[in-house]
Amino acid sequence: MDIAEIQAYGYFGLTAFLVFVLYSYIYHLYSTDKKEGGHDYENYSNIALKDDIEDTPVSTISDDKEK
Amino acid sequence: MENRPLEYDYTVAKMFMFTTIVLGIVGMLVGVILAFQLAFPSVNTFLGSGLAEFTNFSRLRPLHTDAVIFGFTLSGIFATWYYVGQRVLKVSMAESGFLMFIGKLHFVLYVIGVAAVVVSLLAGVTTSKEYAEFEWPIDIAIVIVWVLFGMSIFGLIGIRREKALYISVWYYIATFLGVAMLYLFNNMEIPTMLAASPAGESGIGAWYHSVSMYAGTNDALVQWWYGHNAVAFGFTVPIVAMIYYFLPKESGQAIYSYKLSLLSFWGLMFVYLWAGGHHLLFSTVPDWMQTMGSIFSVVLILPSWGSAINMLLTMKGEWQQVAASPLIKFMVLGSTFYMFSTLEGPIQAIKSVNAIAHFTDWIVGHVHDGVLGWVGFMIMAALYHMAPRVFKREIYSKSLMATQFWIQTLGVVLYFTSMWIAGITQGMMWRAHDEFGNLAYSFIDTVTVLHPYYTIRGIGGLLYLIGFLMFAYNIYKTMTAGRKVEESELQNASPMGA
Numbered sequence: 001m002d003i004a005e006i007q008a009y010g011y012f013g014l015t016a017f018l019v020f021v022l023y024s025y026i027y028h029l030y031s032t033d034k035k036e037g038g039h040d041y042e043n044y045s046n047i048a049l050k051d052d053i054e055d056t057p058v059s060t061i062s063d064d065k066e067k
Numbered sequence: 068m069e070n071r072p073l074e075y076d077y078t079v080a081k082m083f084m085f086t087t088i089v090l091g092i093v094g095m096l097v098g099v100i101l102a103f104q105l106a107f108p109s110v111n112t113f114l115g116s117g118l119a120e121f122t123n124f125s126r127l128r129p130l131h132t133d134a135v136i137f138g139f140t141l142s143g144i145f146a147t148w149y150y151v152g153q154r155v156l157k158v159s160m161a162e163s164g165f166l167m168f169i170g171k172l173h174f175v176l177y178v179i180g181v182a183a184v185v186v187s188l189l190a191g192v193t194t195s196k197e198y199a200e201f202e203w204p205i206d207i208a209i210v211i212v213w214v215l216f217g218m219s220i221f222g223l224i225g226i227r228r229e230k231a232l233y234i235s236v237w238y239y240i241a242t243f244l245g246v247a248m249l250y251l252f253n254n255m256e257i258p259t260m261l262a263a264s265p266a267g268e269s270g271i272g273a274w275y276h277s278v279s280m281y282a283g284t285n286d287a288l289v290q291w292w293y294g295h296n297a298v299a300f301g302f303t304v305p306i307v308a309m310i311y312y313f314l315p316k317e318s319g320q321a322i323y324s325y326k327l328s329l330l331s332f333w334g335l336m337f338v339y340l341w342a343g344g345h346h347l348l349f350s351t352v353p354d355w356m357q358t359m360g361s362i363f364s365v366v367l368i369l370p371s372w373g374s375a376i377n378m379l380l381t382m383k384g385e386w387q388q389v390a391a392s393p394l395i396k397f398m399v400l401g402s403t404f405y406m407f408s409t410l411e412g413p414i415q416a417i418k419s420v421n422a423i424a425h426f427t428d429w430i431v432g433h434v435h436d437g438v439l440g441w442v443g444f445m446i447m448a449a450l451y452h453m454a455p456r457v458f459k460r461e462i463y464s465k466s467l468m469a470t471q472f473w474i475q476t477l478g479v480v481l482y483f484t485s486m487w488i489a490g491i492t493q494g495m496m497w498r499a500h501d502e503f504g505n506l507a508y509s510f511i512d513t514v515t516v517l518h519p520y521y522t523i524r525g526i527g528g529l530l531y532l533i534g535f536l537m538f539a540y541n542i543y544k545t546m547t548a549g550r551k552v553e554e555s556e557l558q559n560a561s562p563m564g565a
Binding site: 007018022025026029030033039041042043044045046047048049051053054055057058059060061 | 154311
């Protein structure tokens with residue numbers, strides 16, 4: 001096996017790995033969305049829409065302390 | 068002291084809004100002068116031959132690039148951070164004397180740094196590295212300014228009420244980290260006063276001069292890793308941060324897909340840093356590195372379009388707002404130019420295309436449809452949105468804003484179309500040869516052919532500058548003469564006078 005062949009396998013392997021990581025992340029985003037203990041991702045848009053200083057935070061820091 | 072309700076404090080944001088406008092005028096004015104110098108060489112001595120040293124193309128060129136990158140754009144990034152940061156973290160700078168002090172110090176040192184840059188570049192003091200021309204004392208000052216910016220970001224995050232970091236905050240953090248890493252590594256340099264020549268001389272040259280720590284091909288590689296990612300972390304990442312806040316806020320629409328915004332963010336982070344090699348195609352850097360630069364540039368379309376499409380889809384069902392509001396027009400066209408520019412860049416990075424495009428005006432055209440159409444439009448839109456909120460007055464004139472939009476759009480179109488034609492013409496003429504391999508044209512042949520396009524480019528740039536002056540006037544009048552507005556009018560669409 002010469003260097004070019006090793007590079008070719010390496011290149012294929014790296015591409016496959018990156019595709020795997022990408023799809024895993026997408027799967028992670030959708031599987032934890034709106035679940036208990038996960039995040040309601042789309043609700044985070046309201047951080048910008050409801051950003052007056054008196055508005056209730058979408059997820060407050062103090063939530064953590066209560067748990 | 069009476070018990071006043073807590074309010075966001077825009078003191079520092081206002082300061083940086085001011086430098087955004089002033090340095091924008093300076094940078095764009097110098098750019099227009101340069102464009103006309105290329106079309107009409109006599110403009111090189113427009114202040115007389117006695118001052119030619121200060122007005123010639125080569126002296127002014129770094130002043131243009133640095134004024135628009137580190138002056139206009141960076142000020143815009145700082146101004147929007149000190150505005151957006153407070154709002155999405157739901158914490159006021161008035162709540163922390165320390166952060167307020169850091170913010171003001173950040174501004175003061177930034178202005179001193181800018182003054183040092185302007186003076187040194189006009190004096191011809193430069194390291195000769197593109198977009199990194201500053202000599203070591205200024206580099207140190209810039210690092211301090213940057214550290215203060217970081218303290219502001221993380222300080223505000225540290226005292227926030229909103230637990231989740233909004234997507235824009237991620238982009239601002241990435242801007243801070245990305246530029247910090249790039250700037251430090253590319254500006255590794257040794258003051259010549261510390262160096263000794265093989266002949267044993269020491270203390271060579273003026274105290275402020277330095278030489279890069281890298282040499283030859285390595286220097287080129289580090290330089291373009293920096294140069295290309297200066298585009299990434301100066302012209303893309305923080306501008307995406309802005310549009311993710313300002314477009315949803317101004318239109319009252321939630322981001323089309325928040326999950327897509329996260330996916331695009333990580334995609335951009337992983338891919339962008341590897342694409343710089345495309346600046347060195349057909350040069351002495353290893354072949355695999357050139358190929359990697361090409362491939363990563365093409366892959367870069369995905370995360371870029373992920374953000375841009377996300378923004379356009381945010382307007383789904385709300386397109387009447389694009390027609391009704393010039394402010395939304397700026398952002399939607401900005402997003403469209405972002406898509407356009409991030410398709411054009413990868414095409415130019417393909418080796419066979421690059422063989423024609425490299426070193427030609429097509430590259431200049433590409434840069435400018437990105438910075439004029441995307442960066443400039445987005446920063447102006449951000450400041451237009453901020454103005455009624457920080458000055459508590461409605462935007463002075465909607466019709467002036469609309470007129471500005473069309474004048475500048477025409478300017479951008481004239482700019483990039485003329486540079487496309489000029490660039491491809493140039494590339495083809497440079498390559499043309501007879502059957503024996505003799506070049507068909509000499510350099511001056513291309514110059515003669517390109518002259519009309521250079522003139523059109525100058526006019527395009529001038530139109531953009533005129534539009535920018537209208538923007539500056541509109542903001543000034545908003546600040547001084549706009550109708551006073553109540554907090555209730557500032558929810559989404561910005562109030563505008565006729």
